[in-house]
Amino acid sequence: MPCSATPSAPVSGYVAASTAQPVQLDLQQLSVNYGDVSAVKSVNLQLHQGEIGCLLGPSGCGKSTLLRTIAGFETLQQGRITMHGVQLAEPQHQLPPEQRKIGMVFQDIALFPHLTVAQNIAFGLRQQTKQQIQQRVSELLKLIGLPDTEERYPSSLSGGQQQRVALARALAPKPDLLLLDEPFSGLDATLKETLVPEVRQILQKENITALMVTHDQMEAFAIADRVAIMQQGEIHQFDTPYEIYHAPKTRFVADFIGQGHFVPALAFNHCEIKTNFVNASLQFEHGFDVETPIELLIRPDDLEHDDDSELTGTIISKQFRGTSFQYEIELPCGERALCIASSHHDHGVGEAIGIRLDLQHVIFFVKDNPGED
Numbered sequence: 001m002p003c004s005a006t007p008s009a010p011v012s013g014y015v016a017a018s019t020a021q022p023v024q025l026d027l028q029q030l031s032v033n034y035g036d037v038s039a040v041k042s043v044n045l046q047l048h049q050g051e052i053g054c055l056l057g058p059s060g061c062g063k064s065t066l067l068r069t070i071a072g073f074e075t076l077q078q079g080r081i082t083m084h085g086v087q088l089a090e091p092q093h094q095l096p097p098e099q100r101k102i103g104m105v106f107q108d109i110a111l112f113p114h115l116t117v118a119q120n121i122a123f124g125l126r127q128q129t130k131q132q133i134q135q136r137v138s139e140l141l142k143l144i145g146l147p148d149t150e151e152r153y154p155s156s157l158s159g160g161q162q163q164r165v166a167l168a169r170a171l172a173p174k175p176d177l178l179l180l181d182e183p184f185s186g187l188d189a190t191l192k193e194t195l196v197p198e199v200r201q202i203l204q205k206e207n208i209t210a211l212m213v214t215h216d217q218m219e220a221f222a223i224a225d226r227v228a229i230m231q232q233g234e235i236h237q238f239d240t241p242y243e244i245y246h247a248p249k250t251r252f253v254a255d256f257i258g259q260g261h262f263v264p265a266l267a268f269n270h271c272e273i274k275t276n277f278v279n280a281s282l283q284f285e286h287g288f289d290v291e292t293p294i295e296l297l298i299r300p301d302d303l304e305h306d307d308d309s310e311l312t313g314t315i316i317s318k319q320f321r322g323t324s325f326q327y328e329i330e331l332p333c334g335e336r337a338l339c340i341a342s343s344h345h346d347h348g349v350g351e352a353i354g355i356r357l358d359l360q361h362v363i364f365f366v367k368d369n370p371g372e373d
């Protein structure tokens with residue numbers, strides 16, 4: 001695994017308030033296999049009471065398997081799942097899903113079409129008195145912002161409204177944990193933009209501990225207190241969205257999150273690095289050995305357009321984004337990088353423009369030794 005070397009660590013502007021709470025969900029060394037396929041490998045993850053976590057990673061990295069194993073639909077081969085101190089599963093003993101007090105929300109909504117909204121929400125409350133059920137249903141309808149829909153049927157609601165009812169149905173029995181499997185993926189982008197923060201607020205008001213699977217990093221950042229970045233069954237980093245973006249712990253996380261290009265560089269003394277296009281003097285937490293090959297991650301916001309800069313790059317392609325242009329630039333060393341410029345600076349493809357590297361935020365990785373695993 002590549003080791004990261006970032007300039008002095010940024011101060012997080014994102015506070016995950018709930019990490020002060022007791023641990024609610026605890027996964028220890030969890031491994032799940034399908035025959036020869038090792039889908040989840042020795043995963044450790046803890047969620048605190050009221051915390052919203054997110055599993056994010058490329059297709060096939062094991063997100064759904066991990067979620068389904070917590071729910072009790074898959075069998076673990078190694079490790080332990082504990083919920084507020086009570087063991088739910090280990091290889092010799094696994095509680096069936098219905099005994100785990102876990103609520104689930106799926107991508108395909110799956111409301112009962114022949115039941116009203118109120119009946120759908122009340123579905124898991126059959127052990128309670130009629131009055132208790134009515135009270136919980138109206139409390140939840142108010143919470144999801146659909147107070148006058150008790151008697152309506154799911155087919156008369158929009159996709160976003162249906163997903164909010166599905167959420168209310170899962171929350172109704174006050175589960176110990178809520179699992180959400182790509183709950184927004186069937187909805188259009190505009191609806192998602194409003195629904196995702198709304199769902200975060202609903203979960204926070206209920207003080208529910210939740211774990212969501214998604215492919216979409218913006219969705220993960222908008223809903224989660226902490227995001228787990230997965231690859232090939234392993235968690236690379238479980239951290240706040242801010243830390244994931246600004247202080248990625250592995251090269252995979254740095255590459256997977258956000259946009260950017262890796263540019264080769266070399267340490268030429270203990271605390272300075274050199275690229276083919278700029279010498280940079282940086283404060284490192286840990287210095288490098290001289291001549292250490294380094295990769296420098298340049299994100300679009302690290303490379304600014306500056307007409308007064310002596311350093312220039314050639315525009316390879318451009319994207320208009322309303323408030324800004326994003327230019328793909330060929331650097332003097334032949335490497336490429338993305339550069340953000342005000343949308344008033346409209347330059348053509350092939351044109352050379354002044355660029356300036358903002359060294360405060362650049363992230364470095366020691367380049368993998370090709371001989372290593």
Ligand SMILES: Nc1ncnc2c1ncn2[C@@H]1O[C@H](COP(=O)(O)OP(=O)(O)OP(=O)(O)O)[C@@H](O)[C@H]1O
Pocket residue numbers: 034037038039057058059060061062063064065066215
């Ligand atoms: N029922 C199964 N039988 C055999 N292999 C499976 C089964 N389900 C998943 N896998 C394999 O396990 C690995 C993890 O799959 P999983 O569905 O958990 O990934 P994922 O990250 O949720 O993917 P996606 O984002 O595409 O849904 C993959 O290699 C997949 O092919």
